[in-house]
Amino acid sequence: xxxxxxxxxxxLLVILSLHVAAQASLDQEKTDxxxxxxxxxxxxRAGNYSAAIEKYHAALERAKDFKYYYQLGLAQKNxxxxxxxxxAFEEALKLKTDFSLGxxxxxxxxxxxxxxxxxxxxxxxxxTHDPNxxxxxxxxxxxxxxxxxxxxxxxxxxxxxxxxDDAMGHAHADNPKLHxxxxxxxxxxxxxxxxxxxxDEAIKLKKRGSKGAEYFEMxxxxxxxxxxxxxxxxxxxxxxxxxxxxxxxxxxESLKGR
Numbered sequence: 625x626x627x628x629x630x631x632x633x634x635x636l637l638v639i640l641s642l643h644v645a646a647q648a649s650l651d652q653e654k655t656d657x658x659x660x661x662x663x664x665x666x667x668x669r670a671g672n673y674s675a676a677i678e679k680y681h682a683a684l685e686r687a688k689d690f691k692y693y694y695q696l697g698l699a700q701k702n703x704x705x706x707x708x709x710x711x712a713f714e715e716a717l718k719l720k721t722d723f724s725l726g727x728x729x730x731x732x733x734x735x736x737x738x739x740x741x742x743x744x745x746x747x748x749x750x751x752t753h754d755p756n757x758x759x760x761x762x763x764x765x766x767x768x769x770x771x772x773x774x775x776x777x778x779x780x781x782x783x784x785x786x787x788x789d790d791a792m793g794h795a796h797a798d799n800p801k802l803h804x805x806x807x808x809x810x811x812x813x814x815x816x817x818x819x820x821x822x823x824d825e826a827i828k829l830k831k832r833g834s835k836g837a838e839y840f841e842m843x844x845x846x847x848x849x850x851x852x853x854x855x856x857x858x859x860x861x862x863x864x865x866x867x868x869x870x871x872x873x874x875x876x877e878s879l880k881g882r
Contacts, residue, residue, distance in 0.1 A: 653686045653687055654686070654687045657683040657686035657687035657689070657692070658687075660680075660683035660686070661683040661692050661695070664676045664677075664679030664680045664683065664695060664699070667679060668695065668698070673699045673702045674703060676695070676699045677696060677699045677700060677703065680692055680693075680695055681696070688719065689719070690716040690717075690719035690720040690723060690726065691716075693712045693715040694716040694723070694725065694726055694729065696712045697709040697711075697716065697726075697730075698729065700712060701729070701732075701736075706736055706737050707737075709729075710730065710734065713726055713729050713730040713733065714730065717730065722753045723753070724749075724750045724751075724753040724754035724757055725750075727746050727753065728746070728747065728757060728759055730746040731743045731745075731747035731760065731763050731764070731767065732759075732763055734746060735763060735767050735770065738770060740767045740768075740770045740771035740774060743763070743764075743767040747760045747763045747767060748764060750763075751764065765791070765799040765801075765802050766801070768788075768790075768791035768802060769791075769799070769805045771787060772784045772787050772788055772791070772802075772806070773805055773808075775787065776805075776808060776809060781809065781812040782813070784809045784812070785813050788802075788805070788806045788809050788810075791806075792806065798829060800826045800827075800830035800838075801826075803822045803825045803826035803829060804823065804826040804837055804838055804841065806822045807819045807822040807823040807826060807838070808841055810845075811841055811844050814848065816844075816845035816848040816849050817845075817849070819841060819844070819845035820842055820845045820846065823838050823841045823842040824842065826838045827839070827842075834864075834865040834867070835861070835865070836861075836862045836863075836864065836865020836866075836869075837865070837868060839858045839859070839861040839862040839865075839868075839872075840858070840859065840868050840871065840872060840875075842858040843855045843858035843859040843862060843872070843875060844875075846858055847875070847879070852879050852882045855879060856876060856879055859872045859876050859879075860872070
């Protein structure tokens with residue numbers, strides 16, 4: 625009986641020793657991984673993204689950490705490897721689902737790739753976890769505008785209108801580009817009064833750059849309402865913008881004698 629007791633105690637001691645050794649090995653691996661991660665961050669800050677990527681990969685071979693994947697994604701994005709960056713951000717978010725910076729970074733990369741619907745989703749998740757993140761506020765607005773323009777190009781005016789209504793329902797709908805796209809949508813939907821309102825708001829919100837597009841949409845809306853005097857005034861303003869001068873002149877010619 626005593627022999628069995630000694631044998632059981634010995635086995636327990638061996639198991640505990642192995643567990644401690646394994647834990648020590650894991651702790652050392654994490655320490656080594658953190659060292660590589662920090663080296664990668666130094667290279668990242670110096671703008672040496674390719675070398676930083678190698679360090680992050682080496683860190684991930686030793687341990688899995690959402691921060692490693694996140695920094696890897698940033699380095700890949702800065703190296704114009706957007707598809708790889710998206711995959712890295714997604715891995716980071718698998719490890720930490722409430723990581724607002726990760727959702728925002730994913731949204732920004734998807735936006736750059738013009739995957740607007742998924743970008744909107746990612747930015748919304750970022751704002752769920754951090755409602756005051758201004759980069760996500762700007763990003764989701766840009767994504768809404770991009771998707772609405774895409775739907776307009778595809779002739780899907782009704783869907784574009786629903787999307788714009790959703791976008792305008794958010795507190796971050798103070799973006800001049802979004803208002804311009806909304807004016808374009810409502811002109812296509814033959815709702816000129818709404819188009820005028822949105823084009824006017826876009827003009828007020830736009831602090832820099834030409835406003836030819838905004839005035840052109842306003843002119844189209846007034847033309848639909850047969851308010852030719854205001855249409856001429858709007859097209860006259862649009863004509864000052866080189867990008868819209870030809871189209872605006874064409875519209876002005878069409879209004880002659882009216």
